[in-house]
Structure formats: C-alpha cells, structure tokens
Amino acid sequence: xxxxxxxxxxxxxxxxxxxxxxxxxxxxxxxxxxxxxxxxxxxxxxxxxxxxxxxxxxxxxxxxxxxxxxxxxxxxxxxxxxxxxxxxxxxxxxxxxxxxxxxxxxxxxxxxxxxxxxxxxxxxxxxxxxxxxxxxxxxxxxxxxxxxxxxxxxxxxxxxxxxxxxxxxxxxxxxxxxxxxxxxxxxxxxxxxxxxxxxxxxxxxxxxxxxxxxxxxxxxxxxxxxxxxxxxxxxxxxxxxxxxxxxxxxxxxxxxxxxxxxxxxxxxxxxxxxxxxxxxxxxxxxxxxxxxxxxxxxxxxxxxxxxxxxxxxxxxxxxxxxxxxxxxxxxxxxxxxxxxxxxxxxxxxxxxxxxxxxxxxxxxxxxxxxxxxxxxxxxxxxxxxxxxxxxxxxxxxxxxxxxxxxxxxxxxxxxxxxxxxxxxxxxxxxxxxxxxxxxxxxxxxxxxxxxxxxxxxxxxxxxxxxxxxxxxxxxxxxxxxxxxxxxxxxxxxxxxxxxxxxxxxxxxxxxxxxxxxxxxxxxxxxxxxxxxxxxxxxxxxxxxxxxxxxxxxxxxxxxxxxxxxxxxxxxxxxxxxxxxxxxxxxxxxxx
RNA sequence: GGCCCCGUAGCUCAGCUGGAUAGAGCAACUGACUUCUAAUCAGUAGGUCGUACGUUCGAAUCGUACCGGGGUCACCA
Numbered sequence: 272x273x274x275x276x277x278x279x280x281x282x283x284x285x286x287x288x289x290x291x292x293x294x295x296x297x298x299x300x301x302x303x304x305x306x307x308x309x310x311x312x313x314x315x316x317x318x319x320x321x322x323x324x325x326x327x328x329x330x331x332x333x334x335x336x337x338x339x340x341x342x343x344x345x346x347x348x349x350x351x352x353x354x355x356x357x358x359x360x361x362x363x364x365x366x367x368x369x370x371x372x373x374x375x376x377x378x379x380x381x382x383x384x385x386x387x388x389x390x391x392x393x394x395x396x397x398x399x400x401x402x403x404x405x406x407x408x409x410x411x412x413x414x415x416x417x418x419x420x421x422x423x424x425x426x427x428x429x430x431x432x433x434x435x436x437x438x439x440x441x442x443x444x445x446x447x448x449x450x451x452x453x454x455x456x457x458x459x460x461x462x463x464x465x466x467x468x469x470x471x472x473x474x475x476x477x478x479x480x481x482x483x484x485x486x487x488x489x490x491x492x493x494x495x496x497x498x499x500x501x502x503x504x505x506x507x508x509x510x511x512x513x514x515x516x517x518x519x520x521x522x523x524x525x526x527x528x529x530x531x532x533x534x535x536x537x538x539x540x541x542x543x544x545x546x547x548x549x550x551x552x553x554x555x556x557x558x559x560x561x562x563x564x565x566x567x568x569x570x571x572x573x574x575x576x577x578x579x580x581x582x583x584x585x586x587x588x589x590x591x592x593x594x595x596x597x598x599x600x601x602x603x604x605x606x607x608x609x610x611x612x613x614x615x616x617x618x619x620x621x622x623x624x625x626x627x628x629x630x631x632x633x634x635x636x637x638x639x640x641x642x643x644x645x646x647x648x649x650x651x652x653x654x655x656x657x658x659x660x661x662x663x664x665x666x667x668x669x670x671x672x673x674x675x676x677x678x679x680x681x682x683x684x685x686x687x688x689x690x691x692x693x694x695x696x697x698x699x700x701x702x703x704x705x706x707x708x709x710x711x712x713x714x715x716x717x718x719x720x721x722x723x724x725x726x727x728x729x730x731x732x733x734x735x736x737x738x739x740x741x742x743x744x745x746x747x748x749x750x751x752x753x754x755x756x757x758x759x760x761x762x763x764x765x766x767x768x769x770x771x772x773x774x775x776x777x778x779x780x781x782x783x784x785x786x787x788x789x790x791x792x793x794x795x796x797x798x799x800x801x802x803x804x805x806x807x808x809x810x811x812x813x814x815x816x817x818x819x820x821x822x823x824x825x826x827x828x829x830x831x832x833x834x835x836x837x838x839x840x841x842x843x844x845x846x847x848x849x850x851x852x853x854x855x856x857x858x859x860x861x862x
Numbered sequence: 863g864g865c866c867c868c869g870u871a872g873c874u875c876a877g878c879u880g881g882a883u884a885g886a887g888c889a890a891c892u893g894a895c896u897u898c899u900a901a902u903c904a905g906u907a908g909g910u911c912g913u914a915c916g917u918u919c920g921a922a923u924c925g926u927a928c929c930g931g932g933g934u935c936a937c938c939a
Contacts, residue, residue: 597935
C-alpha cells in the first residue's frame with residue numbers, strides 16, 4: 272500500500288489523515304456489506320488539547336456507530352485495526368466515549384519540515400477556489416469626506432478577506448460602490464460652494480445641514496484656481512452640477528489616498544451615478560415587474576414606537592416579503608425620485624450579470640436591517656441560485672484612556688485615518704482590527720495603541736518572526752545555516768522533544784486554518800493562529816535560555832542544530848505566509 | 863413590538879457545523895536577563911459558559927421560552 276504522504280503534492284497532514292480515516296471507513300462499509308452512503312461530513316480530525324495522549328484525534332467512530340448499529344467502542348475497535356495498518360500511523364488508541372487518538376510515525380515530522388522548506392510560500396496555499404470568481408464589495412463610504420475611524424474595520428476586513436480568497440485560488444474583484452448620485456452629493460456641492468464663497472470674503476455661517484470640518488477648504492482653493500470667480504455669475508444649475516462633479520472627484524481622491532495608506536487598493540470603483548444615467552434601474556425594475564414583484568400598495572404603519580410623521584400613502588413597492596423580508600420595500604419617494612434602495616437593487620442586479628460564483632457584501636452592523644431586502648433582491652433577480660453572503664462588521668468602540676470617546680458629527684471632530692497613521696503603522700491597525708470576529712464589537716483604545724504599542728499582539732507575532740531571523744543570521748555566521756543549503760539533505764536526529772512536536776503539530780494545522788478561515792470567511796482565525804504559533808515558539812526559545820541542549824545553535828552537534836534551525840525556519844515561513852495574507856509586513860528586526 | 867448581533871475568569875475576548883478535564887491576553891501574585899533579541903518565558907490564582915426546559919450516548923455549541931446589553935426598524939443614505 273502506497274503512502275498517501277509520499278506523493279508530490281504539498282503536505283496537508285490533517286486533510287491527508289482525514290482521507291485515510293474515510294478510506295478506512297469505506298473499507299469497513301465493504302466488510303459489513305453496507306451499501307448505503309454514510310454521511311461523513313461531520314468527521315473531523317482535531318488536535319486534542321490538554322494532557323490527552325495523541326497527536327491528532329478523530330470523532331469518526333462516534334459518528335458512524337449508528338450506521339453500523341454498533342456501539343462507538345465496538346466500531347472504533349474495528350476502525351482502529353484498519354488504521355493501524357497505515358505506515359504513517361504509529362499508534363491508535365480508543366479512549367473516552369469513542370475517540371480515536373492517533374500518534375503518527377515520527378518520520379512524518381522530518382517530511383513536514385522538508386515540505387515547508389521546499390515550498391515555502393505555497394505551504395497553506397490551497398486551491399479552494401479553482402479560479403471561481405468572487406466579488407467583494409467593501410468600504411463604499413459616501414464620497415462626502417475623507418475616511419474616518421469608523422470605516423477602518425470594514426475596510427481592513429474586506430481587504431484581508433480578499434487577500435485570503437486570492438491566496439486560496441479565487442479570482443477576486445475588490446469593489447467600491449460610489450454613492451455619487453444621491454441627495455448627500457447636493458449637500459456636498461453646496462458646502463463646497465460655501466467654502467468657495469468664503470475664499471472670496473463671504474462671512475456667512477456654515478449652514479446647519481452642511482458638512483462640518485475644514486477638509487473642503489483646500490478643495491475650494493483648487494476650485495478657485497481652476498475657475499477663478501467665474502462660478503458666481505454662472506447659472507445656478509450649471510454651477511451646481513460642476514461643483515458637485517468637482518467635489519466628488521476630489522473626495523474620491525482623498526478616499527483613495529486613505530485606502531492606499533492602509534495598504535488597500537480596489538479593483539473597481541462602481542459609480543452609482545453612471546449606473547442611474549445608463550437606465551439600469553428601470554431595466555432592473557422591469558425584470559421584477561415581469562416576475563410580478565412590483566406593485567402599487569400601502570405599507571402598514573411601523574409597530575412599536577409611534578412615528579410622528581408617519582402617513583399612510585400609496586407607493587411603488589418591491590415584494591421582498593416573498594423572499595423572507597419583514598415588509599415590502601418602497602422604491603420611489605413621493606416626489607417621484609428613487610429611494611436609496613432602488614439603485615442598490617439595480618447595482619446587485621449588475622453584479623449578478625457579471626457572473627460571479629460568490630458575491631460578498633461587507634456592511635456595517637448598522638445596516639443589519641438592510642440585509643434581508645438585499646438578499647431578496649439577489650434571489651429575485653438571479654435566474655439560478657447564487658452564493659451571496661453579507662458580512663456584518665460590528666462597530667469599533669473608540670476609547671481614550673479606557674473611556675468611551677465621543678465623536679460628534681456636528682463639530683466634525685472625527686478621528687481621521689491619516690491622523691491615526693501619523694502615530695501608528697497600518698500594520699498595527701490591521702492586526703487590531705482583525706483580532707476579533709467580525710460580528711463582535713471591538714474596543715480600540717487610542718492611547719493604548721499610541722503609547723504602549725508593545726501591548727499589541729502584532730508585536731508579539733513579529734517578535735517571533737524577527738527572533739528567528741536573528742537566530743538564522745547568527746547560524747549563518749557559524750556556517751551552520753545558509754539560505755542556499757539543500758534542506759532536503761538536512762541531517763536530522765529523527766527524533767523531536769515533546770515541545771518541538773507540539774510546534775510541528777501546530778505547523779501541520781496551518782493549511783487547515785486557511786481552509787476554515789476561507790470557508791467561514793473569517794480572517795480573524797489567522798490572527799489567533801499566528802499568536803498561538805508565536806507563543807509556542809517563544810516558549811521553546813526560552814527553554815534554550817535555561818538549558819543549553821535546547822538551543823537552536825549547538826556548535827558541537829551540527830545535526831541536531833540543523834534540525835532545530837529547520838524547525839525555526841519553518842515557523843518563520845508560516846508566520847510570514849500568515850501575516851502576508853492579513854496584509855501585514857513581517858519584520859526582520861524589532862528596533 | 864418585529865428583525866439582527868452579543869451574554870464564557872475581575873476586564874477584553876477565543877472556542878459555537880454537538881464530543882474527552884471549557885482556553886488565551888490584560889489586571890493580581892511568585893520567579894527567570896553574564897543570552898540564539900526579556901517587546902520574552904515559567905508558575906500561582908481566578909468559572910452555576912445569562913436562566914430554564916427540550917433534543918441524545920454526550921450541549922458553552924443545536925431548538926424553544928425567558929432575562930440582560932447593543933444595533934436597526936424612514937420617502938435618510
């Protein structure tokens with residue numbers, strides 16, 4: 272019987288082990304003359320925690336017990352006997368309610384290290400996407416001002432998710448929906464014109480509805496440089512259109528700069544205005560009309576708290592309740608103009624036309640009430656079921672000295688991204704933003720980040736990376752190590768201590784972490800993994816501090832030394848791969 | 863009132879696609895710097911996994927109800 276591990280493929284021990292278990296089960300199925308297919312989806316290979324003996328464990332026996340009408344212990348015993356035949360498996364023990372604890376043949380660890388050293392950046396780079404097309408829409412902030420801290424989390428999440436999907440073989444389009452067609456643009460235009468008049472001596476106060484903050488002042492200067500005072504005598508409508516267009520261009524430039532400084536580049540900026548002008552809304556609505564999903568009707572008044580200005584009125588509605596929404600949704604205002612929903616409806620229709628296999632919307636949690644109607648649109652407009660996911664990003668609670676920091680929209684005292692980046696690198700911000708699951712609120716303490724940045728876990732991870740770099744360069748000086756060295760011929764003692772094996776098991780988990788993070792679209796799993804891996808490394812490193820035999824560089828034992836250095840290098844490779852998926856630059860030194 | 867998210871150690875959170883003795887960080891306490899980088903490590907202490915019922919061999923994880931916190935329920939965007 273040929274070893275599964277001996278193929279030329281990149282090593283993915285957990286997945287391979289799972290295949291061995293499944294093969295063994297299929298063999299049992301034959302032996303027991305069972306013909307029906309078993310549901311093997313929930314069979315998992317796990318890394319047991321605590322003091323349980325075993326490199327890996329599987330719940331297989333407990334899952335299949337029913338199908339065989341046997342107890343988990345009995346079927347587990349049979350499964351164990353088959354598993355024991357595999358050359359890769361050293362021992363299998365049946366424990367607890369029916370877990371099979373597996374210890375692999377120790378030669379696997381040398382193979383794992385050779386494999387990681389050989390394929391480096393490719394280790395963990397699974398082809399899960401197989402060139403399927405994905406659209407990830409994120410940020411999509413209104414082009415009425417620069418990005419502030421509230422936008423950062425969604426921006427970084429969307430970018431990291433996109434990187435992850437690209438890493439795993441998807442073809443990703445990172446897209447920004449530019450709301451350049453709505454009423455807020457009129458306000459923007461009027462505010463800019465006000466600033467423009469100020470330049471020419473007009474001392475009127477900023478109107479209440481105008482955008483606060485002085486970021487439009489330089490834009491007004493640019494406007495003046497281009498047009499002089501000719502705007503004042505221009506026709507109102509012509510002037511307003513011109514000012515608005517100018518403002519949008521400038522605002523998008525600000526936003527693009529902010530994104531760039533966070534390491535984010537979009538593939539596509541989708542203009543709402545251009546879409547409206549090309550008549551796409553009408554077309555999308557005509558499709559819905561054909562499906563009988565548009566009607567004139569009256570909505571019931573909202574229940575619960577009384578809405579003072581509520582008036583019953585007949586409107587053009589989209590029958591989103593047919594797809595699970597709570598109420599049908601209006602698409603036109605009483606003045607005949609579109610609601611916000613109408614262009615967004617057409618926009619998702621446009622995404623569908625572009626034939627993506629997966630469409631992801633990254634939205635702020637304050638849009639949670641909006642999710643169902645968008646899902647309804649996607650269902651209504653697509654001819655075949657499409658994989659559509661909305662990822663809601665919870666708010667960032669901004670703290671200063673552990674106290675909530677109020678940001679007032681009126682005074683315009685938002686913390687802007689470029690302010691933040693003056694004091695702290697985008698890498699640090701990235702790691703913090705990715706250190707929580709997307710649907711949990713995140714505390715972001717400005718002081719903690721600014722003054723005591725070493726409390727940030729990204730330094731912990733980077734410190735491990737840098738330490739390894741340092742060890743390796745020291746080892747190079749002693750001639751024990753060189754990047755050009757043929758690692759496949761590395762000497763190994765063939766045996767590893769328990770601390771090293773814990774790390775090797777952790778390293779073997781990396782492809783699986785990538786698999787899970789991709790499947791659930793949860794980049795934070797990578798942050799946690801990297802922290803844990805770094806922790807194991809620091810611990811191992813410290814063992815060498817106390818005991819010379821545990822050092823990485825042991826001049827009098829070149830074989831052992833090389834083995835340790837290969838382990839260190841492998842850890843470094845995985846940390847580097849992980850940080851790069853998160854869009855963070857791995858450091859070679861900390862000072 | 864409807865819908866969505868959350869409730870796990872003093873604090874901030876992992877774990878949630880059902881599995882074994884529920885894990886980290888911070889804070890507290892004890893200890894380790896003639897070094898391969900102490901931005902680190904070792905150890906101690908800390909728990910009715912919001913409550914109750916249910917599903918089953920087995921529940922922090924799934925279901926129902928309730929309690930508590932947040933968000934959202936416009937012709938806003």
